[in-house]
Amino acid sequence: MSNQNIYNFGREYATLSIAPKKKVYDEKIIRRGKDEFRIWDPTKSKLGAALQKGLKTTPFFKGMKILYLGAANGTTPSHISDIIGEKGLLYSVEFSPRSIRDLISVSRSRKNLIPILADARMPDTYANRIEKVDLIYCDVAQPDQTEILLRNAKLFLKKGGHLMIAIKARSINVVRRPKEIYAEQRAKLNKDFNILEELNLHPLEKDHAFFVAKSR
Amino acid sequence: MYYITTSTLGLFAVDDKNNLVASQFFSDDAKIAARQYNESLKKELSNEEKELLKKLKKDDAIIFEIKKERYDHISPNPAGDYVRSNLFNLASKNNLSAADFSIYQYAINFELTKYTMQSQHIDDKLIIQAVSAIDDLDKTINIMCMRLREWYSLYFPEASEKLKDNERFAKYVSEVLFRKDLDNFRFEETIGSDMKKTDLEEERLFAKSIESLLIQRKNLETYIDKKCREVIPNMAAIIGAEQASRILAHAGSTEKLAKFPSSTIQILGAEKALFRYLHNVGTSPKHGLIFNTGYIQRTPREQRGKIARILASKLSLASKIDHYKGEFKGDLLKADMEKALEHVLRAKPKLKKDRVQKFQTKRPHSVEGQTHGQRHMASKDNRPPFKHSVSKKDNKPKTHGYENYLNERQAKPSHRHEEKPHGRNTEKAKSTKDTFRKFKKKKHQRR
Numbered sequence: 001m002s003n004q005n006i007y008n009f010g011r012e013y014a015t016l017s018i019a020p021k022k023k024v025y026d027e028k029i030i031r032r033g034k035d036e037f038r039i040w041d042p043t044k045s046k047l048g049a050a051l052q053k054g055l056k057t058t059p060f061f062k063g064m065k066i067l068y069l070g071a072a073n074g075t076t077p078s079h080i081s082d083i084i085g086e087k088g089l090l091y092s093v094e095f096s097p098r099s100i101r102d103l104i105s106v107s108r109s110r111k112n113l114i115p116i117l118a119d120a121r122m123p124d125t126y127a128n129r130i131e132k133v134d135l136i137y138c139d140v141a142q143p144d145q146t147e148i149l150l151r152n153a154k155l156f157l158k159k160g161g162h163l164m165i166a167i168k169a170r171s172i173n174v175v176r177r178p179k180e181i182y183a184e185q186r187a188k189l190n191k192d193f194n195i196l197e198e199l200n201l202h203p204l205e206k207d208h209a210f211f212v213a214k215s216r
Numbered sequence: 217m218y219y220i221t222t223s224t225l226g227l228f229a230v231d232d233k234n235n236l237v238a239s240q241f242f243s244d245d246a247k248i249a250a251r252q253y254n255e256s257l258k259k260e261l262s263n264e265e266k267e268l269l270k271k272l273k274k275d276d277a278i279i280f281e282i283k284k285e286r287y288d289h290i291s292p293n294p295a296g297d298y299v300r301s302n303l304f305n306l307a308s309k310n311n312l313s314a315a316d317f318s319i320y321q322y323a324i325n326f327e328l329t330k331y332t333m334q335s336q337h338i339d340d341k342l343i344i345q346a347v348s349a350i351d352d353l354d355k356t357i358n359i360m361c362m363r364l365r366e367w368y369s370l371y372f373p374e375a376s377e378k379l380k381d382n383e384r385f386a387k388y389v390s391e392v393l394f395r396k397d398l399d400n401f402r403f404e405e406t407i408g409s410d411m412k413k414t415d416l417e418e419e420r421l422f423a424k425s426i427e428s429l430l431i432q433r434k435n436l437e438t439y440i441d442k443k444c445r446e447v448i449p450n451m452a453a454i455i456g457a458e459q460a461s462r463i464l465a466h467a468g469s470t471e472k473l474a475k476f477p478s479s480t481i482q483i484l485g486a487e488k489a490l491f492r493y494l495h496n497v498g499t500s501p502k503h504g505l506i507f508n509t510g511y512i513q514r515t516p517r518e519q520r521g522k523i524a525r526i527l528a529s530k531l532s533l534a535s536k537i538d539h540y541k542g543e544f545k546g547d548l549l550k551a552d553m554e555k556a557l558e559h560v561l562r563a564k565p566k567l568k569k570d571r572v573q574k575f576q577t578k579r580p581h582s583v584e585g586q587t588h589g590q591r592h593m594a595s596k597d598n599r600p601p602f603k604h605s606v607s608k609k610d611n612k613p614k615t616h617g618y619e620n621y622l623n624e625r626q627a628k629p630s631h632r633h634e635e636k637p638h639g640r641n642t643e644k645a646k647s648t649k650d651t652f653r654k655f656k657k658k659k660h661q662r663r
Contacts (some may be wrong), residue, residue, distance in 0.1 A: 089318060097333055104329070112318065113324045117332045124291060128222050128253070128281075129304035129325055154533075155292060156300065175494055 003058040003084040006040075006072045008052070013051045019109040030159040038082065042204050046139055047074040048110045048165040049204035057197045058114050059162045063087040065133040069120040069157055070140035074106035074113070076166065080137070081110045088112050091130045095119045123152050131145040135162045140172040142198035146185045150192070153215070163193060171209040189213050191195050217277045219295035220268065222256040224249070224324045225306055227268045229278075230295040238271040240264050241310050244569045245321035250331065253324070259283060297421055339447045339500055340470045347439050347461040357382065360426050371411045374401055384432055424575035450534035453546025454527075455509040463531070464503050474539035481535070482506065482528035504533070511557055519560045524555045535607060548606050559602050632646060 003157045007014045009030060014037040021036070023029070028039040037049040040048040059171075062085040071077045071092035076148075081090050092107075094100050100117045107113040118126040122138055133156050138149040149165050157163070167185050169178035189195055194214035217232045226241035242249035242264070261269075261284060272278065283292040298308065307317040361382040368389055369376045378398045379385040392451055395403035437458065444457040448470065451460040466484050467473040467507035473481075483490055485504030493500045503512055503524040515523045530549045537545055 085316065087318070089321060097336060100329065100333065104326075107322075107326075111322050114322055115329050115330045116325060127292075127300070128257075129224055129328060130300070132300045174491065183304060186326075 002061060003060055003083075005060055005085075006058060007037055009037070009039065010088065011052075013048060014038055015040060015079045018082050018112075022109045024106055025045045025073070025075045025193075026030075026177045034152055038079065040079055041075075045079065046205060046208065047076050047079070047137070047164070047200065049164075049201045049208075050199055050210040052204060053199050053201060053210075055197065055199060055210070055212070057162075057211075059084055059135060059214075060084060063084065064135065065089045066091070067130065067136045067152065069136065069138045069152060070094065071103055071115070071120065072139075073102040076137075076139070077103070077113055078106055078110065081113045085111065086112055089114060091116060091120065091133065093118050093120050093126060120148050123155050127155055130156065132156055132158045133161065134158055135164065138163070138165040141168045143172050144173065146188045150188070153192075162196075162212065163189070165189075165211050166201070166205075166212075167209045167211065169209070178209070182209045185209075186211070192216060217279065218264070218272050219293050220278060220565060221293050221295035221299050222253060222279050222281070223296075223299045223303065223306075224321060225303065225310065227256060227264055227301075227308070228295055228299050229268060229272055230298045232294070234294065236298070238268055239306070239309070240268040240271075244320075246320065246327050249324050250327035253328065254331065257282060259285060260540050261285065275647040280359075310419040328364070340464060343440060343443050343447060343461045344465040344468075346443065347438050347458065348467050350433060350436050350440070350458070353429055353436070357426060357433070359429075360422070360429070361386060364419065364422055364426060367422070370409065371395075371408045371416065371419075372406055373408050374398065374403075374406055382426075386423045390427055393420050401641070417565060427522050429433070442491055448538045449536070449551060450537045451531060451542075454530055454534055454550050455506075459505075459509050462508075466505060470535070470539040473535040476532065476535070478525075478529040480531035481531050482524055511553065514557065515560055519563060521561050523557065526560075527553060530606075545606055551605055552606060556602060556604075598658075 003183075007016065014030065016069070016203060017029075017036045017038045019030040025041070027041055027045060030037045030039065030041060039050065042048040042052040047055075052115075056188065060080070060083045060203075062083075064087060065082050066080060067078065068077055068090055069097055071094040074092070077090055077092050081088075084090060090111055090113045092103060097117060100115055103113075104113045107115050114130075116126050116129060120138075121142070136149065136153055136157055138145060138152075140148060141214075142148060145167065146165065149163060153161075153163060165185075167182060169181045172181050173183075187194060189211060193215055195211060195213045197210075199210040201210055218229045218237060219232075220227060220229045222228075224242075226239060228236060228240075229238040231237050242252045252264055255383050256265060257662040262374075265284075269278070277294070278287055279288050281291050283289055304314070304317060307320070312320060353359060364386065365376040370393050374396060375388060375395075376385065378401065379388055395406060397403055440461050441452075441457045444452040444460055448460050448464060451463070455463075463484060464470065465483070467476065476484075483504045484506070487504075488499035489498070489501035492498055502521040506512065506524060506527055509527065511527050512520050513546055514525055530553055534549055535545060537543070562583065562638075
């Protein structure tokens with residue numbers, strides 16, 4: 001993995017903060033001169049866990065536009081916000097008002113993070129507020145999470161854009177084998193997208209898989 | 217043909233060849249723009265839409281994205297697609313630089329999110345917070361009372377023994393404070409040491425703060441009663457305000473509660489037992505939070521599953537009436553519950569050999585060629601069937617499809633009749649046995 005916007009400190013990954021001296025979730029800070037690097041905790045962030053497990057495809061660049069479904073309290077969105085820089089835009093959709101409260105306080109110091117209180121299942125409710133994006137990141141713990149991602153991709157993903165999804169097997173079905181569930185989701189994505197990478201997030205997350213795909 | 221869409225920048229009209237025909241930008245001020253955006257999402261034409269329509273040829277068809285008076289609409293709309301692909305270019309047409317565009321997008325989306333947040337109904341959340349406050353108060357009062365007992369017992373330990381009730385004890389320390397004759401005990405015979413008045417005064421202050429917490433708890437009870445009468449009257453009528461609000465707190469909102477099937481309401485709170493059962497260990501839970509409502513505690517163990525099921529079905533009806541603000545039927549539902557309880561209590565007690573013991577591996581379904589259901593029917597007494605005054609089935613005639621389904625089901629043998637290893641003897645259970653060892657009850661805990 002060689003993304004110039006994601007840094008390494010030994011075995012840990014970090015991002016260069018665009019809001020120095022403002023902590024988001026009690027992360028470790030490393031200072032080098034004027035720069036402040038925020039250590040990416042893999043136990044708190046699924047994208048951080050994927051990086052630890054050796055994620056190679058990281059199609060991030062400064063100034064890109066991203067749609068984040070399931071932003072929660074802003075742990076992972078804050079790192080993505082660092083990566084894309086002040087010129088990028090991170091449209092963060094979250095449907096719990098309690099989480100949006102925390103997300104808004106994160107966004108006050110990160111103006112590229114745009115909090116949207118809406119249900120990702122119904123993209124029409126926020127389609128007029130956002131624009132087409134280069135990447136859609138999906139981390140909603142719902143049984144139809146892949147369908148939600150595909151519905152959003154149809155409306156909002158640019159041609160040649162990327163998808164990233166953290167699939168939680170236990171949200172889809174409590175008793176079935178995770179491997180069967182991942183195979184089903186892979187088939188659903190394969191219809192219109194090329195799967196670039198697939199990872200299992202064990203032991204950082206139990207029964208989770210991480211897919212990176214690109215539109216054909 | 218013109219397609220019209222709205223966006224954070226403004227309103228845009230696009231023709232069927234995907235060319236931008238007209239635009240009506242919103243204000244530069246984010247708050248005003250947010251209001252204009254929200255107006256464009258309503259059924260009536262907003263002022264900005266009227267302005268935009270003036271710029272278009274009146275003969276051609278006009279298609280919006282959402283239902284507007286007198287106009288057609290389709291979703292997704294080609295104009296929406298065009299705008300989403302070119303939002304930045306459209307912004308630069310309005311003389312917005314890249315940096316300004318980001319600032320504008322942030323500001324207007326922030327206003328819109330703020331509007332969505334503030335238009336949410338929070339009445340059920342107030343109940344949930346109040347009942348959680350009661351739980352917190354109970355824990356705190358308990359901890360403080362234990363501390364007060366230890367502290368006061370240095371001076372007069374017999375008071376702590378005689379006054380077992382926390383409220384009475386706290387009242388004694390705050391009002392009486394000094395040693396006094398209690399029941400048959402004479403205070404001169406105490407084994408506690410003497411204490412200065414100043415030290416005792418500290419204990420009195422502590423006891424006073426416990427009393428104020430007790431008053432606060434009673435306050436919250438009356439508040440919850442009042443709130444439940446507005447928000448969840450039907451559920452409160454069946455099981456009382458406090459229990460109803462605990463179930464509401466577990467569900468999260470009246471909407472979620474209304475959408476639950478009655479089987480979920482039956483086992484709300486017993487998730488540990490439920491998922492253990494789903495992973496092939498043990499039997500399914502019969503009740504969760506609803507156990508504390510009193511109906512289940514009053515019935516003998518063999519009948520508890522039945523009464524839990526009936527109670528859950530009444531509660532699910534009540535929660536739907538509450539959320540969708542239907543006609544109050546709480547009194548009828550409560551009467552039904554009382555009748556059902558009576559009916560169940562009058563039932564013939566089951567024979568010992570019919571009872572399914574917990575963690576038993578054999579299911580009594582293939583004894584002498586009879587199914588479990590058939591043996592159950594044979595042991596049933598000849599009571600008239602119980603009639604619910606409020607029930608899910610509205611005496612509707614069964615449709616064709618349902619009869620076909622029933623016939624098909626009878627044709628195929630039920631999987632229950634096969635002799636499959638169950639419970640502890642399945643392969644999966646054997647492999648998970650070690651994982652769930654902690655769930656195994658000790659001999660003295662088993663009934």
